[in-house]
Amino acid sequence: MNQSTRLKPLFHPGRLLVTPAAHAALHTHGIPVISVILQHVCGNWGEVPDDDKRQNDLSVETGLRLLSCYRLSDASRIWVITEWDRSATTILSPDEY
Structure with missing residues (x-):
């Protein structure tokens, strides 16, 4: 049986x-943009160091910038950054930062 998981945005x-x-890059790998956004807003920070994960968890509560990093199948990475004031979330490659 298929069970769905309810995602809770933070x-x-x-x-x-x-x-x-x-x-x-996302299109090449068949990854929908919305799936990356959902992972990020639900607190799956991807492949960031543990200190950064803890900082993100704290930042959700205190209103600081959030950063997630997701690895693609070719080992490249995609970053997702939400501004401290929650005005915008940007998906970008690390080279574009």
Whole structure:
């Protein structure tokens, strides 16, 4: 039987932005943009160090910037950054930072 998991957003992402390079990478790997956003806003921070995960968890409560990092199948990475004021969340490649 298929069981669905209810995702619980931890914060509002604000305006959603995707850079052209990140969009192309996600498209190449067949990953929908919405799935990356959902992982991020639900607190799956991906492949960031434990200290950064703890900082993100604290930042959800205190209103600081949030950073997630997800590895693609070709070992490249995609970053997701939400601004401290929750005005915008951007998906980008690390080279574009």
